[in-house]
Amino acid sequence: MKIHSLRLRLNLLFLAFLTLVVAAVAVTYLIIASQRHDALLINLAGRQRMLSQQMTWLALASPEDPLLAAARERFVERLSALEQGGITFDAGGQPLRLPPPENEAVRAAVIDARQAWLRFESELERVIAGETEHALISTSLLLLDALDTVVTRLADQAEVRVQRLQIIQVGFLISALLLLWLGYRVTQHHVVDSLTVLGAAATKMATGDLQTRVPSFVDEELNRLATAFDAMRAEVLASQQQLEARIHQRTQELITAFEFSQEIAAQLELEQLLRSVTDRARTLMAGDAAALCLLDPEAGILQLAASSGTGDTSLELRQPANALLPAQVIGAGHTVVTETVCANCDFLRRFAGKQCIATPLCAGETTLGALCVVRPSQIAFEPEEQVALSLLANAAAVALVNARLVEKGRAQAKQSAIQSERERLAADLHDNLAQTLSFLNLKADQLEVAIAHGTEAEAAQLLAEMRVATTRAYSQVRAALTGLRTISPAHNILKTELHACVAEMQALTGLTIDLAVDIPETLPLTPLTQQQALHIVREALTNAWRHAGVQRASVCVEQVDDVVRLRIRDEGRGFDPMAVDESAHLGLTIMRARAERSGGTLDILSQPDAGTTVIATFPLNKEQGNEPLAIAAG
Secondary structure: OOOOHHHHHHHHHHHHHHHHHHHHHHHHHHHHHHHHHHHHHHHHHHHHHHHHHHHHHHHHOOOOOOOHHHHHHHHHHHHHHHOOOEEEEOOOOEEEOOOOOHHHHHHHHHHHHHHHHHHHHHHHHHHHHOOOOOOHHHHHHHHHHHHHHHHHHHHHHHHHHHHHHHHHHHHHHHHHHHHHHHHHHHHHHHHHHHHHHHHHHHHHHOOOOOOOOOOOOOOHHHHHHHHHHHHHHHHHHHHHHHHHHHHHHHHHHHHHHHHHHHHHHHHHHHHHHHHHHHHHHHHHOOOOEEEEEEEOOOOOOOEEEEEOOOOOOOOOEEEEEOOHHHHHHHHHOOEEEEHHHHOOOOOOHOOOOOOEEEEEEEEEEEEEEEEEEEEEEEOOOOOHHHHHHHOOOOOOOOHHHHHHHHHHHHHHHHHHHHHHHHHHHHHHHHHHHHHHHHHHHHHHHHHHHHHHHHOHHHHHHHHHHHHHHHHHHHHHHHHHHHHHOOOOOOOHHHHHHHHHHHHHHHHHHHOEEEEEEEOOOOOOOHHHHHHHHHHHHHHHHHHHHHHHHOOEEEEEHHHHHHHEEEEEEEEOOOOOOOHHHHHHHHHHHHHHHHHHHHHOOEEEEEHHHHEEEEEEEOOOOOOOOOOOOOOOOO
């Protein structure tokens, strides 16, 4: 019969150990009691020998002594107890019950001692009777030999029992070792090895191997444990597969939502963006239709802005923002799933018997509207789908804000371009036409004087100069109006342009201008920067001609590290820069704006009666923008 229970195996082992221990203790106790009995018998036999010697001595010395009779009585009593069993007394007078001897050698020795006693007793009677002829001594010796034989046989019997005890103890030891070995085998095979297999299976499960089944076992208890482990493995595997499937589905939904949001975010045209959002939302949710409504916060109205999958739908559909569904979506900011018949919406009412999901369009803390999708009621909106639609709606809200900002930015850019063009035209007219008109005004005064003095040649010369100036003014006005007054990259040579500018100003103003240029033939300056530098030189020389009251000025241009520095100096009247309102002096404002427009700086150093120095600094190797000039009115 095979045992299939580990508990039963262990119980049997423990029972066997217990039985072995009890048996060993019982046998040891019995043998010890037997040895004690043997020692008592040997002691009694030895005392019989002493009594025989005492009786011999008393018979020979004092036959009438009462001790002799007492010794005879005690000897006979003990001998009878040794031979047949019975009650006797030890040396202390305590009664002892002796069993009949079981050993044949002991019984024979006791019988021989009985025969020797009878002969000794006969001779003892003769001595007591007073006969002189007797063999008491010889019979006494024979009795002593017989009693010694009894002691020897009792000692042999005790020795045999000791040997038997040793054999039994060795047997118990061997049995104990056998039980220990058997217990080790049972524990190793049915417990340790099985738990090792279960541990390996648990390790595989912990490392992700859920395909390998947990092996079964013969023992019922371990097999139940293995079955529980395998059931847990199967449940974890099923949960993992289900979770992986959900994660895969969720990932695909998020990827789709992200791709849709990226595509939506790239849309900058508002109407196209709104149509794209509804199309993508309907595709993402596998819906029958989708709609996007925008909120008018001032009027508290939701108005349909775009729809998908609905055919011809009027964009004039509106509903209050405090209605039941809008209040939950717009007011509370929740994603709501409801039946279309319960939505109280003119758009959703067209899809009776279906369900819809509505989510707010939120950009930060601002709610811009709502996005809803309709599909059959049999297909529930899963939580993952609700999250995906919410993400899409948030991306759409951000894109909607961006599109509105782009439209606003375009309008602002258009207005800024108009303002920039006005500022450019004002600067060009101030730098060019105003100077030319001032020159013409001066020449007109000189012409009037020449005519008054009758100097026709001088008048003709002045008229020719005025005609050239008028032609130049016409060209400057055309350039200012068409925006063509720029330096082309093919002529990006500041050094050459400076010489031409100084020559032009000397011809216009009559000033003697000292020009010192310490720069390479070409510099890494943008055409716009070079143009601004030339305008600043021209404006500074014009101011010196108009206001300084001098006939000489100097222009110094040099490269210092990574900047180009222009210094225009006159030794005229000078002024206090702190006391001058630049808003009332358009030329100073324009010069400063030109320098800053190219990333440079402008400093004006002047004192009354100490001349004026204008220092303009422009960085090298820096791309400059075409920012508008900031000109103060006045």
